[in-house]
Amino acid sequence: MSLPNHLNETFSPEEIQFLVENEPIRIFPRITTRQMVRANRQYDEFDSNTAKQDMKWKLITMDDTSLNNMVAMKSTQVTLWVALILKQQAKCSIIAPAWLTVKELDRKIQYEQTHLDRFSEMPWNWLVLAQLLFNKAADDFHDPVHELRSRVQDLREIRQSKVLKGLQYLNESHLQLDNLSVLEINELRPFIIGVMDKLRDMHAAAHSGSANEDQDIDNYGDDRYVEAGV
């Protein structure tokens, strides 16, 4: 098969990270890319006069305006994977999202504990984003990263245990699952779909169809006899 087996059921964790990396994030650049002199040249008409200038950002999957107008220490918004490369090169610091502080996470945990009937509202990418930033931009947090990490872990576990308790409501009809993040969904997908598909098949087998099938099968037999002239 042209798609490896393990990618048939759900996305790989790497693919989920890839999706999250396409999202915007705010940074403080440590470089300035805004051209002070107006450069009215085409990118592809490069010649020796302009070669000494800084290279322009020319990207084909995103708006590159903000990258070409970075001013050191003036916050701007870029795509996460670009931010991570800049960060790796010590060319920016990443501004952690508002919910990724000890205080905010404590509030979320509090919410999860007091509202056993629902999930707190978290961005769709919270878990992956937190892990990425912990690993690649740990020095950009005000709060100690180990405290943030453990709170994220707590939050994940509380939500996970709620999910587990909710699984008994799986059925052959449908589910609504608001406020679950992309990673949480991806992890649940094989289980939920596996069980619901079977529940649906059992229900379908017991109800509709069989009458028609009977007919088909009768015909099937008869056709064959006719064909064979028995």
Next chain:
Amino acid sequence: MGYYDIDDVLTDSAEIPCTFNHTIPGLGFLQGNPGKSINKNTRVTLPLWMSRMLAMVGGEEDGEDIPFVELNTPTVFSQKVINAIRASPTSLDIHSLYGHYYDMAIKWIGLFEDEKFAEICSELLLQRSIEINAHANSVMLNIHSNHRPSNLKYSGSNKGPTTIQQVTPFLFDIRRI
């Protein structure tokens, strides 16, 4: 499902106890007597792929269309086993009973449009799957958080499980109209 699906091909080979409603010459090989006939009311086990068809097509007897065979409930679907599973759906290992238990159950339910059995099986499947999943998850949680042994401090909560039962539907909002 699907013609080329190995699991489905295997499920179709499940042995079903059958009773012949007619005496058929030449089918003795089905019970290990090649060349002989098979007599009316003989009980044999036949694979699902054969028995299900023979149970649907038949010959005439006393002016009535009677299928070639009558299907009898396989042991794994017998009342006795079902009761045992229902009594403790999570402890009895269905897979050791039959590798494709639920797939076979789906086919069996379809043959008789047996709603009651469908409900029982659905319940079994759900409880059993949740049990297995919970086990897998607890292993995962422990791996994730071995630096923090108190990782499950919120899961029980102080309100007790009944509260969770009452409120959980909001998590999985099954809005049925």
Next chain:
Amino acid sequence: MDIDDILASLDHDTTAVESLRSDADNYNGSSTLLYSDLTYNDSQTKDKQNPNTISNSTATTSATITTSAQDYNNLIELWRNERCSPELLPYPTKLLDRILPRLQQQMEYIESLSMGFISEYSQSSKLPLLCMEAELERLKFVIRSFLRCRLKKIDKYNFYLQSIIASSDTDSANLLSKQESIYLNKHSQILLKLFNNSILKHMPVDLQAIQDTEGSISMVDEPKWDQFVFIYVKDLSTQSFMVTIPQLNEEVELSPGSIYVMRYSVIRDLLMQGKIQLI
């Protein structure tokens, strides 16, 4: 200059935390997908009873001027849809006709940059080049994964696809790219040859068919139309959608911004109209 920047310039080496915004409830986080005008085709004529029909896509993503950023976001959405849907979705001819040349130009551009002029730049100004290369790899990956997922389905449903393509005139015209139809035909051909040589030609004549749908089990596998899928109802307006699960005689209201697990057949029309996406 805004206040953030003034504060930042006062406080050089530490970072501020992004001011609190209530951005939590939007599943997509960013607004990127809100502007997506992605639809597979205009499916007013869709017939629920016949999920095989794919109506023609005259008006795809061309109503507004599409930027490369929008094209990329659409591609990502199509990739996710394709990966999650049981059936093969229509090939996005127009979208890829824009993206593929762009990719090629960019490769040439990068090559021209890195060939002769790279030594002229300081280390720091190589950054854009690094990112451009990284971007290229990312884009190539998505297209590759998308196309290979499609090839997998083309293989899986080869006989089924051949039969619907043969039986309908326009409906299936947008299903495959030119190259994909060549692939479908050639692969079916060599597969058939293998089946013939190793099995079928040694069988009695009346058992030699490869597309026998009359036997106790049809030899032509169809997509599992009722397979459960995860959907996200796009936040395009406040309008909810009513869908019906015919097998259960149930109606379900799908509200914008919500996530559901539904049978594919039930939400197929909404998917084709770009009202929901598979996640």
Next chain:
Amino acid sequence: MYGDLANKLILEAKRTQHLNNRNKKCAKLPTYQDDIIKNILKEVNQLKRNAEYLKEQQQLGNIESDAAKCQYFVSLLCMERNKRCLMAYQKLRSDMLDSQVWSSDGTDAITTSGSGSTAGQDITDLSTHEQEYLREYAQLVTEMKSGELTDIDLTGSMVPPSDVFIDVRVLKDAGEIQTEYGVFNLLKDSQFFVRQSDVERLIQQGYLQKI
């Protein structure tokens, strides 16, 4: 009993599938079950002769019509079952061959005249028809890769790119290397920021270490 051989074949297929699923990389195919398959085909043709005979006897009025119908039906079902098992077995194997072609990742899937191997596949474990199929499919995939999709590298990695560029430390002197980013002199303990694909081999050989 009719169908027993086919069952054996399907159990063999299940084992193969199981091995394949356990392995993220595609697994090798075990030996083609030539003998079982030949015997199943024999069985099918035997069943066919039985059916023909039954038809004759019935036309001659030698046996009761319902009985003939049932016997005939059983033969028919056995033939169909055998066919399905044979087809499913062959399909599983051809699917796995497809996977091998895709995962051979740009390296030539097949060397000429069947003497070569793909991804460790022992070519002698394949039937001659499978060998032919493998060659033709590899050819088809090569054709798919060309044309407007050349840039995409269809057989490339199915893992999303991460860290296209990496920092490396030189563990032992490796002399100069030429990349698109200029010439690097790899002196022990020096550090460089390089394209991962440029230095993959040096990392494997132990000259460089990813930081």
